[in-house]
Amino acid sequence: MSVVIVDYGAGNIKSIQFAFKRLGIEAKLSNDPTIIKAANRVIFPGVGEASSAMKMLKQSGLDDIIPKLKQPVLGICLGMQLMCNGSEEGDTKGLGIFNVEVKRFSNQVKVPQMGWNTITNLKSELFNGIKENEFMYLVHSYYAEQCEESIATTDYEFTYASALQNENFYGVQFHPEKSSTAGERLLKNFLEL
Amino acid sequence: MLTKRIIPCLDIKNGRTVKGVNFVDLRDAGDPVELAKQYANLGADELVFLDISATLEGRKTMYDMVLKVAEQVNIPFTVGGGISSIEDVDDLLHCGADKISINSSAVKRPELINELSQKFGSQCVVVAIDAKQIDGKWMVHLAGGTIPTDLNLFDWAKEVEQRGAGEILFTSMNNDGTKAGFANDALTKLSEIVNIPIIASGGAGSTQHFIDAFERGNADAALAASVFHFGEIDILDLKKDLRNNNIEVRL
Numbered sequence: 001m002s003v004v005i006v007d008y009g010a011g012n013i014k015s016i017q018f019a020f021k022r023l024g025i026e027a028k029l030s031n032d033p034t035i036i037k038a039a040n041r042v043i044f045p046g047v048g049e050a051s052s053a054m055k056m057l058k059q060s061g062l063d064d065i066i067p068k069l070k071q072p073v074l075g076i077c078l079g080m081q082l083m084c085n086g087s088e089e090g091d092t093k094g095l096g097i098f099n100v101e102v103k104r105f106s107n108q109v110k111v112p113q114m115g116w117n118t119i120t121n122l123k124s125e126l127f128n129g130i131k132e133n134e135f136m137y138l139v140h141s142y143y144a145e146q147c148e149e150s151i152a153t154t155d156y157e158f159t160y161a162s163a164l165q166n167e168n169f170y171g172v173q174f175h176p177e178k179s180s181t182a183g184e185r186l187l188k189n190f191l192e193l
Numbered sequence: 194m195l196t197k198r199i200i201p202c203l204d205i206k207n208g209r210t211v212k213g214v215n216f217v218d219l220r221d222a223g224d225p226v227e228l229a230k231q232y233a234n235l236g237a238d239e240l241v242f243l244d245i246s247a248t249l250e251g252r253k254t255m256y257d258m259v260l261k262v263a264e265q266v267n268i269p270f271t272v273g274g275g276i277s278s279i280e281d282v283d284d285l286l287h288c289g290a291d292k293i294s295i296n297s298s299a300v301k302r303p304e305l306i307n308e309l310s311q312k313f314g315s316q317c318v319v320v321a322i323d324a325k326q327i328d329g330k331w332m333v334h335l336a337g338g339t340i341p342t343d344l345n346l347f348d349w350a351k352e353v354e355q356r357g358a359g360e361i362l363f364t365s366m367n368n369d370g371t372k373a374g375f376a377n378d379a380l381t382k383l384s385e386i387v388n389i390p391i392i393a394s395g396g397a398g399s400t401q402h403f404i405d406a407f408e409r410g411n412a413d414a415a416l417a418a419s420v421f422h423f424g425e426i427d428i429l430d431l432k433k434d435l436r437n438n439n440i441e442v443r444l
Contacts, residue, residue, distance in 0.1 A: 012317075014289040018264045048314040107388050110413065112316050112359055114390045116238055116443040117195045135196070135443040137269055139316040139359075156195055178269045178291065180233065 001191055003027040004039035006066070006079075009056045013045050016076065019177035023188055031060045040071055041191060046078030050102075050142070051090025053078055067095050072193045073169050080164065080171030081142060089142050098164045098171060100147040109157045112141040117154050119162050119174070124151040126163070126170055128189050134182045136174035138162070143173065196441045197407050198238035198414035199428055200392065201421045203228060205274075206245050208254035226261045232421070233268045235428045238443060240266070241294070241362075241416060244274030256288050263289020271319055273362075282309055286317065294319040294362060297335040300342060300349070303356060310357025319392075320358040322349060324379070325366040331379055338366045346379065347386050354387040361387065362416065364394040372398025372420070380410030392416050400426065400434045407440050 005013050007029040020027040046053050057063045075083045084094045087102035105111045118133040143160040152163035164171040176183035204211050209223045229240055244255045259272055272285050273294030282293050299306050299320050309318045323338045324331045324346040331346035350361055365376030375393045383391050390413035393406040397417035406412045420426040432442045
């Protein structure tokens with residue numbers, strides 16, 4: 001099983017690499033299209049600001065490569081948001097893999113949402129062995145709206161999509177690599193898809 | 194529903210925990226990695242490591258420690274102490290830290306908060322504020338509380354939010370070490386003034402103190418050191434008690 005973490009300069013990828021190591025997998029970091037295309041599994045991470053992350057993605061030409069991948073791809077946090085149609089953050093056009101918009105929480109709640117919240121309405125083999133209302137760790141100011149592609153929802157200000165799926169593309173708003181044993185189970189499930 | 198967080202804080206000097214710990218089932222109670230794993234298993238929601246090394250050698254050892262914690266611990270952790278530049282933060286994040294905490298360096302040069310949040314995102318920038326109530330006014334102090342400033346806690350909190358901080362770690366020096374409870378009035382006011390999460394620190398002595406910090410102080414998280422290190426409060430029991438008091442926690 002070869003796992004490649006897309007390394008385009010955005011985010012704390014070390015934690016993801018370590019999380020796979022705890023599962024016995026040496027995940028490679030790469031921005032090389034050939035290596036990414038050849039991997040069995042691709043992780044698309046992202047931490048930071050949407051428009052600058054998208055700029056870095058374009059500089060390495062990966063904005064063209066990622067939507068065409070055929071193997072299971074998992075976007076995490078900002079990675080998931082960049083896979084959507086677009087984000088209010090920096091008025092950023094996304095990769096359009098998920099047919100949904102990314103918006104900012106209002107000031108009715110504390111922004112960013114930071115901490116452990118539950119995931120419900122679980123609808124994917126990605127959540128095998130993970131119970132309804134399991135806790136996951138989230139840190140984000142922007143969210144994907146509820147939509148047909150939701151495979152998990154979370155409540156903060158309102159109910160939003162905390163995980164998405166379109167064919168071989170998966171996205172999670174939470175950080176499985178930081179979500180204790182439940183997060184590790186999700187990563188293991190991703191390897192077994 | 195977003196839960197309230199319980200955060201043990203470990204003081205690190207030259208790669209080892211100081212102030213001592215009292216866990217019977219640890220092979221090496223001074224090893225921060227072992228302690229971190231223990232706390233993660235006990236149900237801690239996050240960890241904070243505070244580097245109090247005074248030497249360059251001690252700082253370098255800290256990076257090795259951060260790398261090992263990231264490798265072995267599956268919950269988020271923050272690193273603070275002596276961070277004053279983009280390079281410091283870049284290095285720590287590359288070692289696997291999830292968030293960094295700045296304190297004196299932010300007061301000395303507030304633009305640092307803008308620079309860090311623009312480069313790395315607000316989510317990883319925690320601004321720690323140590324304050325002491327003097328004649329009814331909460332005044333910010335630096336260098337572990339030894340140097341007073343003219344800054345008012347609430348003005349400074351508002352400013353750090355506007356500059357892009359993602360979270361505030363507020364330590365009340367009046368309460369720190371007293372085990373008489375958190376500074377709930379100041380916490381309440383902070384929560385009214387800013388719209389980012391507040392971590393309460395200083396004064397934890399009993400379960401009731403945590404309940405008060407969340408219910409009366411409106412804190413989003415509570416941090417403590419000695420009550421956890423010396424087993425005076427068991428994290429799992431604490432979280433069960435919080436839930437029995439209708440405070441949402443991860444169990």
